[in-house]
Amino acid sequence: MAKEKNSRGYLASVLGCYCPRCREGKLFEKSLSFKFNDILKMHKNCPVCGQPTEIEVGFYYGTSYVSYAMAVAISVASAVAWWVIIGFSVHDNRVWYWLVFNAILLIALQPWLMRLARSLWISFFVRFDPDWRENGPVDVSERINDQVGNDW
Numbered sequence: 001m002a003k004e005k006n007s008r009g010y011l012a013s014v015l016g017c018y019c020p021r022c023r024e025g026k027l028f029e030k031s032l033s034f035k036f037n038d039i040l041k042m043h044k045n046c047p048v049c050g051q052p053t054e055i056e057v058g059f060y061y062g063t064s065y066v067s068y069a070m071a072v073a074i075s076v077a078s079a080v081a082w083w084v085i086i087g088f089s090v091h092d093n094r095v096w097y098w099l100v101f102n103a104i105l106l107i108a109l110q111p112w113l114m115r116l117a118r119s120l121w122i123s124f125f126v127r128f129d130p131d132w133r134e135n136g137p138v139d140v141s142e143r144i145n146d147q148v149g150n151d152w
Contacts (some may be wrong), residue, residue: 008023018076020051020092022046027119028043028115050136052137063118067117070116
């Protein structure tokens with residue numbers, strides 16, 4: 001039997017918020033929007049391969065570190081771009097303009113950064129399985145407490 005080759009690589013899977021195990025199912029129930037009440041609502045299991053998306057209680061608390069690192073990287077990149085294009089000076093308010101610009105940029109990107117941090121975080125712990133159709137997902141039921149699930 002010929003194996004199907006998935007054309008989606010690791011980076012495309014993380015950026016697109018796909019399941020890290022099969023790289024086909026979407027992690028989030030709804031597409032990205034500025035409706036903040038459902039922005040982080042994830043499927044309990046991958047709709048394609050059945051991989052649980054919450055591996056244990058409090059699993060996604062670590063995404064705050066990932067999100068923070070991405071925000072720092074974006075701030076550094078915007079500072080370098082501002083310095084090259086506009087420049088910084090102690091004689092006028094250009095540094096304050098950059099701070100306001102950077103704050104607005106980070107606020108605008110925050111929904112995407114939160115979802116990307118979750119996608120990246122779960123990809124650290126769940127490996128891609130090219131034979132996911134033959135191999136079932138790892139059972140994590142002993143580490144899950146449904147009473148506190150999705151309580152972030």
